[in-house]
Amino acid sequence: MKRVWAIAGIAVRNAVRSRVVVVMLGLLLLAIVGLPLTIKSDGTVSGEVQVLLRYTLGAVTILLSLATLWAGCAAVAMEVQDRQIHLVMTKPVRAGELWLGKWVGLMTFNAGLLVVAGAVTYGLLLWNLRGERANPQVREEILVARRVVRPEPSPVYSIPPGRAVRFTFRLPQTPVADRPLILRYRFASSLTDKNPVACVFVAGAPARADRWQQQQFSAPGGVHTLAIPPALVGADRTLTVDIGNIHPVPLTMVFDPRDGLAVLSYAGTFAGNFARTLAVVWCGLGFFAAVAVTMGSLFSLPVAALVAGEVVLLAHIGASLRTLAGDESWLRGVYVVLYWLTKPWQMPDPLAKLATGELVSWGWLGAVGLWQVLVCGGVLAAVGTWFFNRRELGLPA
Amino acid sequence: MSRLTPGVLLVVAVLAFGQVARRQEPLVQARRDFHIAKGEPLENTPPLVAFTTVALGGFRGIIADLLWLRSTQLQQEGKYFELVQLADWITKLEPRFAPVWAFHGWNLAYNVSVLFDDPADRWRWVRHGIMLLRDEGLRYNPGDANLYRELGWIFQNKLAGNADQMNAYYKRWWAEEMATLFDGPRPDYAHLTPAQADRLRTVYKLDPVIMAQVDQKYGPLDWRLPQAHAIYWAWRGKPYARGFEALQNDRMIFQSLADAALAGALFSNPAEDVFIPGPNLAIFAKARRAYEEALAAQPDDKSIPAAHRNFLKTAVIILYTHHRLAEARDVLADLRQRYPAPEFECDLDTYVYRQLTSFLSDMGQREALNMVSGALQQSWFWLAMGEDERAQGYRQLAQTVWQQYMKTRTDPEAIQRSGLPPLDQLSVQAREAVRATLQTVAARQRLAGQTAQ
Numbered sequence: 001m002k003r004v005w006a007i008a009g010i011a012v013r014n015a016v017r018s019r020v021v022v023v024m025l026g027l028l029l030l031a032i033v034g035l036p037l038t039i040k041s042d043g044t045v046s047g048e049v050q051v052l053l054r055y056t057l058g059a060v061t062i063l064l065s066l067a068t069l070w071a072g073c074a075a076v077a078m079e080v081q082d083r084q085i086h087l088v089m090t091k092p093v094r095a096g097e098l099w100l101g102k103w104v105g106l107m108t109f110n111a112g113l114l115v116v117a118g119a120v121t122y123g124l125l126l127w128n129l130r131g132e133r134a135n136p137q138v139r140e141e142i143l144v145a146r147r148v149v150r151p152e153p154s155p156v157y158s159i160p161p162g163r164a165v166r167f168t169f170r171l172p173q174t175p176v177a178d179r180p181l182i183l184r185y186r187f188a189s190s191l192t193d194k195n196p197v198a199c200v201f202v203a204g205a206p207a208r209a210d211r212w213q214q215q216q217f218s219a220p221g222g223v224h225t226l227a228i229p230p231a232l233v234g235a236d237r238t239l240t241v242d243i244g245n246i247h248p249v250p251l252t253m254v255f256d257p258r259d260g261l262a263v264l265s266y267a268g269t270f271a272g273n274f275a276r277t278l279a280v281v282w283c284g285l286g287f288f289a290a291v292a293v294t295m296g297s298l299f300s301l302p303v304a305a306l307v308a309g310e311v312v313l314l315a316h317i318g319a320s321l322r323t324l325a326g327d328e329s330w331l332r333g334v335y336v337v338l339y340w341l342t343k344p345w346q347m348p349d350p351l352a353k354l355a356t357g358e359l360v361s362w363g364w365l366g367a368v369g370l371w372q373v374l375v376c377g378g379v380l381a382a383v384g385t386w387f388f389n390r391r392e393l394g395l396p397a
Numbered sequence: 398m399s400r401l402t403p404g405v406l407l408v409v410a411v412l413a414f415g416q417v418a419r420r421q422e423p424l425v426q427a428r429r430d431f432h433i434a435k436g437e438p439l440e441n442t443p444p445l446v447a448f449t450t451v452a453l454g455g456f457r458g459i460i461a462d463l464l465w466l467r468s469t470q471l472q473q474e475g476k477y478f479e480l481v482q483l484a485d486w487i488t489k490l491e492p493r494f495a496p497v498w499a500f501h502g503w504n505l506a507y508n509v510s511v512l513f514d515d516p517a518d519r520w521r522w523v524r525h526g527i528m529l530l531r532d533e534g535l536r537y538n539p540g541d542a543n544l545y546r547e548l549g550w551i552f553q554n555k556l557a558g559n560a561d562q563m564n565a566y567y568k569r570w571w572a573e574e575m576a577t578l579f580d581g582p583r584p585d586y587a588h589l590t591p592a593q594a595d596r597l598r599t600v601y602k603l604d605p606v607i608m609a610q611v612d613q614k615y616g617p618l619d620w621r622l623p624q625a626h627a628i629y630w631a632w633r634g635k636p637y638a639r640g641f642e643a644l645q646n647d648r649m650i651f652q653s654l655a656d657a658a659l660a661g662a663l664f665s666n667p668a669e670d671v672f673i674p675g676p677n678l679a680i681f682a683k684a685r686r687a688y689e690e691a692l693a694a695q696p697d698d699k700s701i702p703a704a705h706r707n708f709l710k711t712a713v714i715i716l717y718t719h720h721r722l723a724e725a726r727d728v729l730a731d732l733r734q735r736y737p738a739p740e741f742e743c744d745l746d747t748y749v750y751r752q753l754t755s756f757l758s759d760m761g762q763r764e765a766l767n768m769v770s771g772a773l774q775q776s777w778f779w780l781a782m783g784e785d786e787r788a789q790g791y792r793q794l795a796q797t798v799w800q801q802y803m804k805t806r807t808d809p810e811a812i813q814r815s816g817l818p819p820l821d822q823l824s825v826q827a828r829e830a831v832r833a834t835l836q837t838v839a840a841r842q843r844l845a846g847q848t849a850q
């Protein structure tokens with residue numbers, strides 16, 4: 001392990017000496033400060049905050065991803081090209097240790113930059129929300145970590161005219177007393193017009209005398225929220241919600257079983273969520289670093305950079321391929337195959353959760369770390385080491 | 398290669414560049430003459446647009462596709478906060494492709510806006526759609542008639558029409574914005590301050606010179622209401638419209654003009670919190686003329702005569718309720734002549750009574766009483782607001798309904814069973830009801846100054 005740390009230390013020192021750190025810091029700060037000034041939000045404070053989180057941290061991720069790819073590919077490939085590798089490989093250092101040392105160096109470099117970028121973004125966010133701008137809506141919907149709980153599978157997700165349908169939500173933990181539960185819902189209407197539909201929500205166990213009731217006029221297709229008192233959750237952590245269709249013009253309300261209904265319950269602070277989000281981003285960078293170092297171990301720098309870039313691009317657009325896979329064109333088969341091929345290493349998107357106030361849980365962070373860093377990174381390390389051991393380094397120029 | 402060859406090639410290249418430069422201006426002029434959208438060279442292009450249109454080359458399409466995919470996905474997931482920026486990027490990647498602007502303007506103003514329950518949220522998205530087309534789309538495509546029509550359509554349909562439940566809110570907000578630009582229904586074109594003219598031009602892209610031209614041809618329009626803006630943008634697109642586009646443009650103008658005649662003058666009294674778009678009687682004649690021109694220009698079009706007939710029918714009622722009896726008789730005579738039908742073969746009072754009561758096969762006492770009381774309250778309300786002509790029209794309507802209803806009830810027994818109270822008595826009650834709703838001393842004083850009619 002000592003040799004790994006030594007190689008990592010040299011990689012970090014090289015980065016500092018070659019002013020890569022300074023340049024990257026400059027670029028990151030430029031992106032963090034400059035982007036919010038140029039990006040258009042929807043005109044609301046909450047929209048501005050969401051854009052700030054999504055785009056600044058997104059830009060940070062992209063910049064660090066590109067830097068990681070290039071530096072990772074160059075870490076081994078350039079040393080081979082410049083024959084500096086001979087100085088290392090003639091010492092008692094195994095190929096695996098070299099691979100790991102380079103990877104650890106890159107990840108140390110990424111961790112430092114990510115911490116600085118995260119701190120500046122967080123400070124900018126607080127500065128942006130000074131005074132009256134930190135309105136209750138922003139505090140309760142975005143600057144929070146809320147767990148998303150879907151209803152238990154129901155035989156029906158459509159509500160005919162004049163009828164009501166019951167949905168049951170099982171919360172993983174007892175809700176915090178002073179934080180309302182948020183019922184998020186979205187439905188389609190059987191009428192073609194988009195005028196708001198009259199519906200009624202009744203929450204609480206059916207036997208309770210103090211059931212909570214609220215009538216709403218909600219536009220079909222839109223995302224709507226409703227605050228429900230947490231006291232209505234039963235001792236078994238179950239929340240029952242009856243939704244009645246009381247629209248005067250007969251129509252049917254249809255909820256999408258996947259995301260038509262959800263209860264959002266308070267699960268932690270925004271600061272914690274922010275830190276976990278950065279950790280998930282760091283794990284993603286760990287995967288990129290593994291790809292890049294492996295490609296650098298296999299190929300020359302241009303080829304390695306091209307292949308690594310291709311892999312990372314596929315990892316990023318993998319989720320979009322699902323949309324294309326639903327298309328009826330003759331290319332559908334290609335998209336389906338690509339989607340399933342890229343699925344194991346598709347990149348998680350914690351920023352979308354952070355920007356909408358959804359919980360980035362420790363469990364998810366652990367799963368991402370385990371899969372992206374340990375499993376995928378481990379496989380890539382094994383492949384990189386195996387090929388590097390068989391690579392002829394002493395070729396004549 | 399001889400030593401002279403590079404020099405010769407350089408001279409040939411310079412000559413070729415010179416020739417290209419010489420041909421450039423006539424070529425642009427020819428595009429301008431043929432009203433080709435891309436004829437006008439882009440001026441003062443933001444660096445980002447210049448960069449994306451030149452540097453990215455053919456890759457622009459791929460990036461636009463990816464952004465479009467993301468935009469669609471976010472919209473489907475109900476995440477709207479990025480849509481304005483994505484629409485901006487997609488359109489800037491293809492700034493001279495007008496249908497992309499048209500789609501995104503319409504998407505924001507129509508598809509996204511209706512997903513919200515709160516009128517303020519809806520209005521924000523309608524404005525995003527307007528701003529995308531007006532401030533950006535037309536900047537890059539100044540010769541695209543379709544884009545002018547798309548912008549006009551948002552004013553004509555989304556704001557002026559009633560398809561959207563929140564249309565009254567949009568109208569009110571738009572009127573409040575316009576009220577910050579000028580006092581009254583239109584700018585005083587001759588005495589606009591440089592600051593006012595600049596704000597009209599730069600923020601709202603309204604050229605006061607063209608506004609005055611539009612007003613002269615179709616007005617006086619009330620520029621606080623959206624119909625005037627629909628006409629303005631259709632008018633701006635007129636020089637570029639060809640074939641079917643020209644027909645669509647003309648339709649937008651005469652339809653909006655007819656709408657402005659029926660509901661294109663704003664009665665606003667902030668102290669009383671009154672905001673009522675009403676008929677613009679001053680442009681009735683021009684709206685009629687616009688229909689007549691359209692009928693003459695499109696003799697085979699079946700929809701125009703139907704629209705014209707409906708317009709005239711509504712015009713009779715409106716002129717009547719505004720005490721413009723001579724004009725109302727003239728319109729009724731026109732209806733009789735152009736669209737012969739038994740319903741028009743009667744005198745004005747009878748026609749109005751029949752039109753207003755046509756929804757009731759047999760008007761009962763309660764309905765008649767409600768209608769008379771309602772018309773009387775309208776009459777007192779408009780008197781309190783200082784609109785004497787309109788007040789007199791409603792008074793006339795109440796009197797007609799009362800007389801027509803009582804005409805069939807002559808014997809005392811029928812009067813006692815199903816008759817109406819005397820009109821004067823109903824009028825006093827109506828005045829008291831209106832007085833209770835007034836908020837300002839001035840309005841109450843105006844009402845107190847009037848005796849029971």
